[in-house]
Amino acid sequence: MEFNKDQASVSENKSQDPNPRFAFEGCSVLLDVNDGDRLVFARLSGGAILKIGNKNYSLKPLIGAPFGSLFQVENGEEGSFLSRILPVKQENNSNNVIDDSRDNRELVDNNEAQSLTGEEIEAMRREGAKGDEIIEALIANSKTFDKKFQFSQEKYKLKKQKKYAPKLLLRRPFARSICEAYFKKYPSRIGFIRVDALSLLLTMANVTAYSDVLVVDMVGGLVTGAVAERLGGTGYVCNAYKGKYPYSVEMVRMFNFSDKVIERIVQSSISELSSPASSEENNQQEVVYNAEININEPSTSDMVVEEISVTAEATVVGAVAPECKIIKAPKAGAKASKEAIQMWRENGFSSLIIAAQDQDPWSVAKDVLPLLSYSAPFAIYHQYLQPLATCMHNLQQEKMAINLQITEPWLREYQVLPSRSHPHMQMSSFGGYVLSGIRISTTS
Amino acid sequence: MLPTESKKALSFKRYIEDGDLVIVYERHDVMKPVVVSKNGVLQNRFGVYKHSDWIGKPLGTKVFSNKGKFVYLLAPTPELWTLVLSHRTQILYIADISFVVMYLEVVPGCVVLESGTGSGSLSTTLARAVAPTGHVYSFDFHEQRAESAREDFEKTGISSLVTVEVRDIQGQGFPEKLSGLADSVFLDLPQPWLAVPSAAKMLKHDGVLCSFSPCIEQVQRTCEVLRSDFIEIRTFEVLLRTYEVKEVKVDTSSMVGESHDEDNGGSRPCKRKHRSNEEGNISQDNDSSTTTSVVMARPCSEARGHTGYLTFARLQCLS
Numbered sequence: 001m002e003f004n005k006d007q008a009s010v011s012e013n014k015s016q017d018p019n020p021r022f023a024f025e026g027c028s029v030l031l032d033v034n035d036g037d038r039l040v041f042a043r044l045s046g047g048a049i050l051k052i053g054n055k056n057y058s059l060k061p062l063i064g065a066p067f068g069s070l071f072q073v074e075n076g077e078e079g080s081f082l083s084r085i086l087p088v089k090q091e092n093n094s095n096n097v098i099d100d101s102r103d104n105r106e107l108v109d110n111n112e113a114q115s116l117t118g119e120e121i122e123a124m125r126r127e128g129a130k131g132d133e134i135i136e137a138l139i140a141n142s143k144t145f146d147k148k149f150q151f152s153q154e155k156y157k158l159k160k161q162k163k164y165a166p167k168l169l170l171r172r173p174f175a176r177s178i179c180e181a182y183f184k185k186y187p188s189r190i191g192f193i194r195v196d197a198l199s200l201l202l203t204m205a206n207v208t209a210y211s212d213v214l215v216v217d218m219v220g221g222l223v224t225g226a227v228a229e230r231l232g233g234t235g236y237v238c239n240a241y242k243g244k245y246p247y248s249v250e251m252v253r254m255f256n257f258s259d260k261v262i263e264r265i266v267q268s269s270i271s272e273l274s275s276p277a278s279s280e281e282n283n284q285q286e287v288v289y290n291a292e293i294n295i296n297e298p299s300t301s302d303m304v305v306e307e308i309s310v311t312a313e314a315t316v317v318g319a320v321a322p323e324c325k326i327i328k329a330p331k332a333g334a335k336a337s338k339e340a341i342q343m344w345r346e347n348g349f350s351s352l353i354i355a356a357q358d359q360d361p362w363s364v365a366k367d368v369l370p371l372l373s374y375s376a377p378f379a380i381y382h383q384y385l386q387p388l389a390t391c392m393h394n395l396q397q398e399k400m401a402i403n404l405q406i407t408e409p410w411l412r413e414y415q416v417l418p419s420r421s422h423p424h425m426q427m428s429s430f431g432g433y434v435l436s437g438i439r440i441s442t443t444s
Numbered sequence: 445m446l447p448t449e450s451k452k453a454l455s456f457k458r459y460i461e462d463g464d465l466v467i468v469y470e471r472h473d474v475m476k477p478v479v480v481s482k483n484g485v486l487q488n489r490f491g492v493y494k495h496s497d498w499i500g501k502p503l504g505t506k507v508f509s510n511k512g513k514f515v516y517l518l519a520p521t522p523e524l525w526t527l528v529l530s531h532r533t534q535i536l537y538i539a540d541i542s543f544v545v546m547y548l549e550v551v552p553g554c555v556v557l558e559s560g561t562g563s564g565s566l567s568t569t570l571a572r573a574v575a576p577t578g579h580v581y582s583f584d585f586h587e588q589r590a591e592s593a594r595e596d597f598e599k600t601g602i603s604s605l606v607t608v609e610v611r612d613i614q615g616q617g618f619p620e621k622l623s624g625l626a627d628s629v630f631l632d633l634p635q636p637w638l639a640v641p642s643a644a645k646m647l648k649h650d651g652v653l654c655s656f657s658p659c660i661e662q663v664q665r666t667c668e669v670l671r672s673d674f675i676e677i678r679t680f681e682v683l684l685r686t687y688e689v690k691e692v693k694v695d696t697s698s699m700v701g702e703s704h705d706e707d708n709g710g711s712r713p714c715k716r717k718h719r720s721n722e723e724g725n726i727s728q729d730n731d732s733s734t735t736t737s738v739v740m741a742r743p744c745s746e747a748r749g750h751t752g753y754l755t756f757a758r759l760q761c762l763s
Contacts (some may be wrong), residue, residue, distance in 0.1 A: 021650060035676075068650030068675075068761035087675075087760055169675075172650070191556045196543050196682055203542035206521040208572045209552050210447040232552025234576065347458065373458060374504025375519040389689045389741035402516060403472050406687040406741065409539055414679040414753065416659075416667045421660055423681075433687075440516055441505040 020256065023170055025063050029255045030177050032169040034162045039181040041173065041254055054165050062170055071168040075128045082168060102149050116141040118305045121164075133163020138164075151420065173254050175226035182222070182251075183428070190251075191219040191357040192383045194431025196409040198226055204379035204436035205351040209234045212305045214273075214349040214371055216240050216364055218356045219250030223266060223381075227353065228332075229251065233260035238336055238349070239267040240368060242359075252332045266336040273371055274343060348373030352439075355381040361435070362391040370399055380435040388435045401437035408433050445520045445568070445600040446575050458502045460517060464501070468493075469516040477520065477528045479599070484618040490515070519664035520552045524566040525600060532589050536632070536656065537566040539684040540751055545573050546755050548628035548652050553577045556645055557622060557637065558630045559613040564593040564606075566630065571597075571605040580605060581622060585612040601744060617642030624648060631655040636662065637669040645672040647759045658752040668754055674757035681753055687741045 023029050023044055030041045048059040052073065054431060061071065061082050071082040116138055121230050124134055138160055139145050145153060147349060161167075171177055179195045193201075201223065205214055205232045216241050227237040241247050246267045257265075262329055336344075356364050361380050376392040378401070384390045389408055395401045409431055413424045460466060460480055466488060468476045478486055484495035491509030498507055498517060506514040518524060523538060536544070544566065550556055551586040556568060570580045580631035584590045587693070590610045597603040611619070612634055626646040631639055636655040643653050653674065655666050663679055670677050 021648065026716070066649060068758060068763050070675075070761070086762060091489065172549075176549060178545050195546060198541070199537070199542040199546035203523065203538060203545070206523065206572075209575045210445055221469070228571065230552055232577075284495070373504050375517075376504070377521060377523070385687065385741050386739075389687070391737050392689045392690060393739040402469060405472070406689065408685045408743075409543075410683040410685055411543075412681045414663075414681065416660075416663055416677070416679045416755070418664070421664055438518060439504060441502060443505075 003393070020067075020172070022064060022066050023062055025440060028173050028256050029062065029067075030171040030181060031059075031278045032171055034166055037162065039177075039184060039229075041178075041181065048169075052168070053163075055080050065170055067170055067172045069170050073131060073168075075125050075130070085167075102147060104149055104152055106147055107144055109193050113142055113144040114138065115143070131161070134164045135160045140361070160274070168258065169340075173228050173256060175222075175255070178225070178251065178254055179222060180186055183431075189220050190222045192410060192432055193219060193222065193355065193381060194409070194428060195430040196411045197381065197434060198222070198411055200407065200434050200436075201353050201355070201379045201381055202226060204377060204434060205353045206377045207231070207351055207353075211235045211350040212344060212347075213237045214226050214240055214344075214352045214368060216247075216270075216354040216356045216368060217249060217358075218247050218359065221251035223353055224249045225252040225255045225257075228257060228261050228265050229255060231261070231264055233258065233264060235350075235397050236264050236266060236336070236340060237267070238273075238340075238344070239333065240270045240273060241267065242270055242364075242370075244269070246333065249333050250294070257332070262332045263332075263334075265342065266334040267333050268336040268341060270367055273344060273368065274408045344371065348376065350376050352376065352378035353381070354378070357383070360391075361387050361392050365391055365395065366398075366400075369395075369439055374441045375437060377436065381432055385433050388433050392435055392437075395437065399442055400442070401439050404435065404437040406433055406435050445522070445525065446602055446605070460498050460501050460503060462499055464603070465520050466498070467518040467520050467528060469518050469556045475524065475528050477525070477599075488515075499698050520600060522572050525568055526565045529563055529565060529596065530592075531563055531590060532563040533560075535563045537565075537684075537748070537751060538699060539682045540656065540754060541566055541569050542745075543680070543682045544630060544654055544656075544754065545569055547754070548630065548654055550574060550578075550628055553626040555622075555625050556580050556628045556630065557618055557643070558582045558624045558632075559611075559618075560586070560632055561590055561593045561608055563589075564596050564616065564634065566632075567593070567597070567606050567608075568600065568602060572601040572631070575602075575605055578605070578627075579607065581618075582606055582608045583611040583613050583618070584608065585610065585615075592724055613642070614638040618646045622646050627651055629653045632657075634662070635665075637665045640666065640669045644759055649759055649761045651759050653759070654755050655755045657755070658750070660753065663753045663755055670755070670757045673760055675760050677755065677757040679753050679755045681750070683748065683751070686744045689739060689741045691737050692740050693735045694738055696736045 018180055025044055028041060028043050031042055031050060031063065033040065040050060042059060049056045050058055050059055057080065061084065065084060070085050070087060072085045073080050074083045090178050101240050105392060121134060124137065145156065176195055179193065179198050179321060180191065185192050191426065204212065207227050209232055212235055213227050215223050215227060215237055219275065224237055224239050231237060239249060251264060275383045352368060352372050354361060361382050365380060369378065380388065380391065392404050392406055394403060413429060414426055415422055415424060452500050454568065462480060464480045465476055468478050468482060468489065478602055480495050480498055482496055485700065486493040487698050490513030491511035493507060493509050493515065494704055501507065502517045503517060505517065507517055508514045526535065550570060552575060554574045555578055556570050556574055558570060558580060561567060561582040567580055567582050587610050590608045594608050597606050614633055627648060629646055630644040631643065633639055636657060647653065657663050657666065667677055
């Protein structure tokens with residue numbers, strides 16, 4: 001497969017490749033500052049700006065760059081800017097660590113170790129010194145650096161690098177990275193679904209190409225987006241809602257979905273899906289309109305997980321909105337067609353995922369489970385155990401499902417370094433509960 | 445097992461036909477894969493089931509034996525398959541499997557390389573994720589295992605999505621013809637560090653690698669090698685805690701204060717059964733004591749404590 005960096009073909013990439021590998025103008029990107037210290041979603045445009053430390057940087061250099069490229073702050077005549085760096089191959093230099101006899105016994109915390117002053121550092125910057133050069137100067141002027149244990153030296157360098165030579169990694173937004181970023185920054189918006197719980201939902205519900213997946217997504221569109229990603233423009237993901245108004249799925253916009261995928265994201269009210277007749281669909285029209293606006297008007301809240309300056313948002317409106325009008329891109333969350341609804345009424349959905357915050361899972365499940373075809377698997381997420389336990393008990397009592405199980409995934413990350421491997425000191429101790437099962441026929 | 449075109453989607457295939465693979469479900473821990481054939485019979489401790497009774501019935505229904513006992517017939521899914529497949533090797537389980545697919549960023553159309561094939565537990569889920577247009581290339585150095593895996597993939601109907609080859613990936617690396625084509629690579633090898641350089645060659649830039657190892661020493665060595673070509677190197681352990689749900693009768697009477705006319709001189713250290721002659725100040729409708737039925741959940745006492753460490757890394761972008 002060949003990729004072309006110039007603008008024209010890059011935008012074609014958007015619709016053809018399910019797995020775009022270059023950042024194009026107008027696409028949604030995830031920016032990883034200093035190796036996961038900070039994650040920011042942004043939409044790339046000429047005027048988009050990211051603030052790192054106390055300075056603003058234009059995101060323009062990112063347009064056309066391959067995902068996975070690394071950028072570093074550089075100081076030039078017209079101020080600081082982001083510049084792509086190609087990493088140098090690191091040599092293995094890890095085997096002699098244990099023999100190091102230095103330790104930190106003489107380290108005294110009296111603030112006199114560094115002889116370089118803040119003004120002097122700022123002067124270096126103004127003269128266009130690179131971040132690495134500043135770090136070298138800091139080390140040279142540190143009275144204690146040489147006495148430190150090797151591990152402490154590495155830590156010192158890393159700390160200074162983050163401050164004086166911040167690095168920015170350009171990443172593709174995927175269900176994985178979107179979930180992780182939200183879980184880290186705003187977990188309540190996604191109902192505290194950790195990435196391992198999300199992966200479990202998709203697996204337990206057997207989400208695959210050509211399946212018709214019913215979701216009850218009250219977690220901002222995270223589940224809807226993750227399902228659509230797995231469908232790859234086939235089948236359907238239908239977001240069912242109680243009452244009059246569809247749930248917002250604005251997070252879907254962060255996925256960079258092609259039109260083909262977007263077309264497969266639809267919504268319908270539970271009562272409409274459940275009603276046996278097929279002729280009472282007219283009264284839903286205005287509601288639908290509502291949902292579409294929700295998803296497609298760039299709103300102020302969904303662009304950014306973390307702070308991005310107002311300028312970035314302003315330009316986003318300018319860059320994306322007209323495009324929508326001219327090309328008439330299909331809209332995520334359009335109302336499910338009559339044909340589709342009819343088909344689901346006859347055949348049932350092939351999987352179900354419920355992630356309904358602040359809802360009683362049993363009340364939702366007893367209404368939507370009958371919409372599944374027999375033998376179809378389902379997965380219900382909740383951040384509290386008790387309502388899921390009650391739901392499981394009721395499903396058993398009513399003989400609606402088998403293979404029922406409540407599971408809680410447990411995730412621990414490790415630091416792996418020569419002679420220093422251990423679990424991370426901080427971990428997330430909770431990522432949510434999942435009730436899974438298989439719908440069965442109650443008549444025999 | 446996987447719908448390769450829209451007409452074969454599960455929601456359209458509701459009736460059992462001759463030649464179908466079904467999962468016979470007795471209990472959550474007793475299941476069996478069966479290929480339906482007109483003259484076939486299934487025998488278990490509940491009696492004899494004739495396949496001919498099954499044909500034409502919808503999936504997900506009960507079928508009865510000659511003794512009137514029933515089992516359920518289910519459509520196979522990669523999850524059910526993982527529970528019923530024959531273990532030729534130690535296999536990966538659902539927590540690891542689902543996390544791997546998510547973290548490897550596998551979506552429809554992706555090309556994924558895997559070694560070893562083992563019992564094909566992960567391969568089946570990978571095939572589901574790359575379907576309908578992607579492909580899984582799976583390698584195992586064990587001739588017989590590869591053959592059995594091929595037979596299984598034929599049986600589950602995913603052979604068009606998975607190619608199994610006999611090859612020693614640690615010794616020979618992945619075949620040159622796949623160079624630069626892989627979106628993701630999965631390694632489950634005793635010495636994964638030997639295969640890392642070859643895996644790096646196979647990956648597209650920004651592609652993701654995962655290595656599964658039970659021992660931390662393996663992880664240590666793998667990470668050392670990964671650092672020369674990969675970034676975002678992260679190691680995880682994923683486990684599942686399962687819960688038991690039961691309806692339990694609990695005594696809801698208060699320890700003090702409910703029996704005012706009786707002895708309320710001092711607090712009693714022990715719980716005492718209340719008699720029914722407490723003239724209905726509690727609305728429960730039982731005779732001997734104030735008990736209520738409550739649905740409660742608690743973690744199962746036993747669980748898998750360790751499967752393996754999952755190390756993920758992303759190929760550095762050098763161009």
